[in-house]
Amino acid sequence: MRTSCRLSSALILLTACTLPAVAGDLEGSLRTLKAVGPKGAGNRQAAQAWEELARADAEQLPAILAGLDDAGPLAANWIRTAVDAVAQRQLQRGGKLPAAELERFVLDRRHAPRARRLAYEWLLRVDPAAPQRLLAGMLDDPSLELRRDAVAVRIEQAAALEQGQRDRAVAVYQEALTAARDPDQVNLVADRLRTLGLEVDLPRHFGFLVRWKVIGPLDNADEKGFDAVYPPERELDLKASCQGKHGEVKWIDHVTRDNYGWVDLNKALVEEKSVVGYATTEFVSKDRQKVELRSASYNAAKFWLNGQVVYQRNVNHMGSQMDQYVIPVVLNPGRNVILVKVCQNAIMEEWANWWGFQLRVCDANGTAILSTDRDKPPAAK
Amino acid sequence: MKRPRATAIRLTLAAAAVCVFAGGDWLHFRGTDTNGVSDEKNLPVTFAEGKNVAWKVPLPGRGPSSPIVVAGRVVVTSASGPKQDRLHVLCFDARTGKLLWERQLWATGHLVGNPFGGVAAPTPASDGRLIFAFFASNDLACFDLEGNLKWCRGLGYDWPMVRNDVGMASSPLVLGQTVIAQLDTPGDSFVAGINTDGGETRWQIERQKGAIWASPTVLRGKTREEDLVLLQSRSRLSAHDPRTGELVWEYQASCHTISSVTTCGDDVYLPGWGLHALRYDPATRGVKLLWYYKDRFLSTDQSPVVHDGRTYTVQSKSILTCGDAANGERLWQLRLKGDIWATPVLADGRLYCVNQDGLIQVVELGQQGKLIGTSQLDSPVLATPAVADGAIYFRSNEHLWKIASPQE
Numbered sequence: 001m002r003t004s005c006r007l008s009s010a011l012i013l014l015t016a017c018t019l020p021a022v023a024g025d026l027e028g029s030l031r032t033l034k035a036v037g038p039k040g041a042g043n044r045q046a047a048q049a050w051e052e053l054a055r056a057d058a059e060q061l062p063a064i065l066a067g068l069d070d071a072g073p074l075a076a077n078w079i080r081t082a083v084d085a086v087a088q089r090q091l092q093r094g095g096k097l098p099a100a101e102l103e104r105f106v107l108d109r110r111h112a113p114r115a116r117r118l119a120y121e122w123l124l125r126v127d128p129a130a131p132q133r134l135l136a137g138m139l140d141d142p143s144l145e146l147r148r149d150a151v152a153v154r155i156e157q158a159a160a161l162e163q164g165q166r167d168r169a170v171a172v173y174q175e176a177l178t179a180a181r182d183p184d185q186v187n188l189v190a191d192r193l194r195t196l197g198l199e200v201d202l203p204r205h206f207g208f209l210v211r212w213k214v215i216g217p218l219d220n221a222d223e224k225g226f227d228a229v230y231p232p233e234r235e236l237d238l239k240a241s242c243q244g245k246h247g248e249v250k251w252i253d254h255v256t257r258d259n260y261g262w263v264d265l266n267k268a269l270v271e272e273k274s275v276v277g278y279a280t281t282e283f284v285s286k287d288r289q290k291v292e293l294r295s296a297s298y299n300a301a302k303f304w305l306n307g308q309v310v311y312q313r314n315v316n317h318m319g320s321q322m323d324q325y326v327i328p329v330v331l332n333p334g335r336n337v338i339l340v341k342v343c344q345n346a347i348m349e350e351w352a353n354w355w356g357f358q359l360r361v362c363d364a365n366g367t368a369i370l371s372t373d374r375d376k377p378p379a380a381k
Numbered sequence: 382m383k384r385p386r387a388t389a390i391r392l393t394l395a396a397a398a399v400c401v402f403a404g405g406d407w408l409h410f411r412g413t414d415t416n417g418v419s420d421e422k423n424l425p426v427t428f429a430e431g432k433n434v435a436w437k438v439p440l441p442g443r444g445p446s447s448p449i450v451v452a453g454r455v456v457v458t459s460a461s462g463p464k465q466d467r468l469h470v471l472c473f474d475a476r477t478g479k480l481l482w483e484r485q486l487w488a489t490g491h492l493v494g495n496p497f498g499g500v501a502a503p504t505p506a507s508d509g510r511l512i513f514a515f516f517a518s519n520d521l522a523c524f525d526l527e528g529n530l531k532w533c534r535g536l537g538y539d540w541p542m543v544r545n546d547v548g549m550a551s552s553p554l555v556l557g558q559t560v561i562a563q564l565d566t567p568g569d570s571f572v573a574g575i576n577t578d579g580g581e582t583r584w585q586i587e588r589q590k591g592a593i594w595a596s597p598t599v600l601r602g603k604t605r606e607e608d609l610v611l612l613q614s615r616s617r618l619s620a621h622d623p624r625t626g627e628l629v630w631e632y633q634a635s636c637h638t639i640s641s642v643t644t645c646g647d648d649v650y651l652p653g654w655g656l657h658a659l660r661y662d663p664a665t666r667g668v669k670l671l672w673y674y675k676d677r678f679l680s681t682d683q684s685p686v687v688h689d690g691r692t693y694t695v696q697s698k699s700i701l702t703c704g705d706a707a708n709g710e711r712l713w714q715l716r717l718k719g720d721i722w723a724t725p726v727l728a729d730g731r732l733y734c735v736n737q738d739g740l741i742q743v744v745e746l747g748q749q750g751k752l753i754g755t756s757q758l759d760s761p762v763l764a765t766p767a768v769a770d771g772a773i774y775f776r777s778n779e780h781l782w783k784i785a786s787p788q789e
Contacts, residue, residue, distance in 0.1 A: 038539045043532040043580040050530050073489045074535050077522070081484045081530045088482060114487065148463065182463045315567040318592065319546035324493050 026060060029053040030067040033078040046078050054085040061086060061122070062101045068115035080118055087122045097126045106134065106146075113143035120146060139179040144365060151180045155189060162196070170196055177205065181366040183322055207360040207368025208261025209281050209338070213238055214254045216269045216277030219245045225276035225343045226300045226314045232278045233304075236339060245275055254279070260322060261358040265342060268356075273348065275355070279340045283361060283371045285331035291369050296324035297342055297357035304339040305329050316345045317352045323366070331361075407450040407767040407774075410504035410552035411724055415598045416643045417686040419728040419768035426731070426743050426754035428784045435772060435783040436478030441469055443778035444501025445722070445763035446552070450475060451507040452526055455767070455774055457781055458514050460500035464492050468500065470514045472528060475770060478783060482528035488518035490537015494548025502550035503596075504765075506560065511577055513560045517549040521562060523580060532580030536562065542569040545592050550639075554597040556608050556623035559583055563612060565593035572597070572612055574626050584626030591615040595641040595684075600649060600661060607663065611642050611649065618642060618651050620661070620668070630668045632659060640680040641724075645687040648706070652680045656692060658709060672709035678702055683724040683765075686732065691746065693732060695721050701734065703750060715750035717742050724765040726773070733773060735762045741775070758782065 032049035036042035056064060064086065067079050087097055102123040106116050123130050131149065138150035154176035161169035170193065177189045177200070190200040203210050218230050231242040241250045254268040265277040285291075293310065295303060298320045302312040311327045344355040361369045411417040425433035442461025449456050453475045461467045468486040473479065492500055494517055503515040511531060512524045519537030524530055537543065545566040554561045559574040570588035575581065593613055600609040600620060609620040609629055615638060619631040636642075637652035644650070649668065651657040656678035658671040678685070679696040686693040691712070692704040699717040704710060719736030726733050731753070732744040739758030745751045760777040767774040772785035 036533075038535070040532065040534055040575075040580045040582065043534075046533075047529075047531050047579075054529065073487065073538060074533065077486045077489070077520075077533050077535075078530060080487065084484050085482075085528060145462065184463060313542075313568065315546070318567045319493065319495055319548070321493050321546075324546060 034071050034075045036074050053082040058090040059098050062105045065115045065119050069112045099127050117143045117145045151176050151185050202259040203261050207362045209359050210256045212254045212279045212281045213251045214268045214279045215251045217245045217275035220274045220276045220343050263356045265355045274346045275344050277342050281338050283336045284373045286372050287333045289331050291361050293327040294323040295359040296320045298354040300343040302341040407769040408507045417724050417726045418688050421768050422729045424773050425786050428756045435785045437782045438478045444499050446501045447504040447764045448767045448774045448776050450769035458501045465500040468516050489535035490518035491544040493546040498548040504552040506553045506555045508555040515553045550594040552596040559623045561597045561610050563597050567592050586626050594639045598642045600644050629666050639682045641684040643685050650685050650687050674709050678704050686727050688727050713749050722763045726766050728768050737761050
């Protein structure tokens with residue numbers, strides 16, 4: 001933590017040294033904008049500071065953009081709208097944007113990914129040829145939006161190679177797949193690779209956990225199961241049985257073959273309403289590290305890491321999609337235990353049949369982090 | 382429940398006489414008075430490329446939010462990016478269609494939702510001076526008419542458990558110095574009254590769990606100080622003082638979760654399992670039921686429109702039903718084409734109904750409903766149109782159209 005603070009300070013200092021000098025009032029304006037807080041704190045002061053910032057010359061855009069480097073999510077919107085105002089006014093007047101400086105900013109990966117993307121988009125307004133020049137080097141960019149555009153270029157290139165240069169097309173698609181983080185691009189590339197005769201392990205690409213032990217069904221009458229503390233929550237003993245809804249239940253192995261790691265408890269346990277199921281797995285981390293557990297479920301669900309509840313949501317059948325829940329956690333070096341509780345309610349309609357979840361481990365950019373003991377994955381469908 | 386017909390007719394005529402119309406601007410979802418009624422005249426009945434299309438401009442991203450019109454400007458929101466986390470606010474010159482300014486925000490709240498809707502589902506609002514852009518991520522930003530950011534709230538950032546993973550869609554309402562945002566979700570829920578000038582929370586009402594996509598609606602008073610805001614929940618309609626959030630009256634009923642309540646004068650028409658016709662008495666600050674017939678005047682997802690003693694609802698299979706606002710008698714029905722998501726708008730004795738395929742069907746209202754014109758937009762439309770300054774504005778994911786008769 002202290003190391004990252006020192007690095008951040010060094011970055012800010014370096015940024016200050018390499019960018020054109022920010023006028024004193026701009027510096028103060030940026031400081032005011034960065035001070036906005038939750039629940040509207042600092043908005044009135046920020047409105048004045050914004051107007052000052054929005055009056056800046058276009059040459060100062062890189063300096064304003066750099067203000068995004070250490071801005072929180074709320075402050076970032078103040079700064080980015082000021083960037084938009086400055087750049088738009090300049091173009092409406094028939095003026096020019098500092099293209100060379102914007103390009104330098106885009107290429108400097110020390111800046112915040114979203115700031116670089118914003119600079120890139122304004123650069124495109126004055127230099128439509130910039131993508132041809134820049135995107136080739138952005139396949140591993142920390143800005144997922146820049147990376148996405150670079151992946152799109154690779155996909156186009158691979159598609160053009162499919163007729164007559166299959167091996168080259170495969171290589172380019174694989175490059176694109178390695179870089180891709182957005183599910184739509186990943187799906188597209190996986191489909192093409194499969195058409196070309198290759199296997200694609202999507203669970204591994206995304207970091208979905210596929211090997212689980214599951215137990216259930218336990219009782220969820222009147223939806224009381226969400227708050228009920230059943231034995232797996234008190235002590236996780238995979239050899240122990242416990243009282244289920246209809247009698248004794250035991251932990252059983254379950255491996256999901258789903259491309260997106262969906263654990264279907266209707267199949268793994270039993271298709272029934274008003275029930276609770278648990279799933280657990282181990283994740284071996286090579287060291288102590290910050291990761292994100294990203295999960296999704298149509299059901300009320302609770303998540304534990306190493307015995308601590310890290311997220312819970314008591315909502316049933318109100319929509320779901322990949323990465324519905326993003327749960328920042330810190331993994332211990334070595335063995336980590338993940339426990340998931342999934343509650344099915346009593347609604348009988350077909351749309352409420354789904355009972356299950358998916359869970360993956362990744363970094364903040366969605367790059368899979370794999371358990372060190374992850375074995376060769378089962379063939380994905 | 383029935384009432385003597387003569388009394389009901391007298392009451393309705395009295396109510397119709399005091400219906401408030403908003404000319405010029407169109408400041409909210411369903412207009413300045415959130416009732417889908419405009420006093421504009423001479424709107425085109427049909428249009429096509431080269432005929433009555435004043436202008437057509439492309440839009441970035443996507444969004445079912447409606448345009449609003451304020452002081453000669455048309456404001457539209459949309460969201461772009463694979464996660465729809467880029468929130469756009471666009472302001473066009475109403476006369477020329479020229480883009481005056483565009484501002485973008487990064488969503489700070491949750492983005493999970495049904496792709497049918499989208500993050501730019503709520504319609505922006507204005508008080509004629511400021512623009513309040515609200516998104517399904519629960520980001521609420523205030524701009525002046527020149528695009529200067531005045532304040533910005535991350536309601537989803539502040540309250541991360543206030544989320545609806547089907548997607549939020551309720552549009553904000555501005556009354557006096559308060560912008561009202563309704564965040565009713567399957568989890569934590571609240572309605573907030575936020576200071577238009579500084580973005581501070583003036584009041585906040587915690588709400589029962591239960592997703593609501595319907596929007597806050599104004600019940601106009603004799604003066605603007607007497608305006609009330611109507612809020613639907615799953616089990617009641619409540620009226621509040623917009624300055625304080627204080628509860629003024631409530632009516633217990635199973636309310637529609639998507640279709641919004643509408644008003645005409647002191648009368649309130651609440652969609653539920655049928656339409657509930659209520660009358661507000663400003664003297665007692667209470668409300669009484671005029672009529673309600675279960676399963677009559679059902680709305681699918683659009684909101685009812687009430688004007689000139691008639692109710693108009695669109696139910697399943699796009700059947701437009703006209704009722705007598707005085708007694709709930711069904712007068713006539715007309716089957717329209719396609720699935721209609723957008724609330725129809727009423728102007729100059731005509732109802733403009735746009736379906737999801739972009740087909741605009743214009744119905745002349747009278748003893749019977751008569752389809753007098755159809756026009757086809759080139760992309761699907763979910764948004765309720767806006768009507769202002771002699772023009773009607775349609776938006777799809779791709780485009781914003783201004784439809785108006787050529788000026789002499």
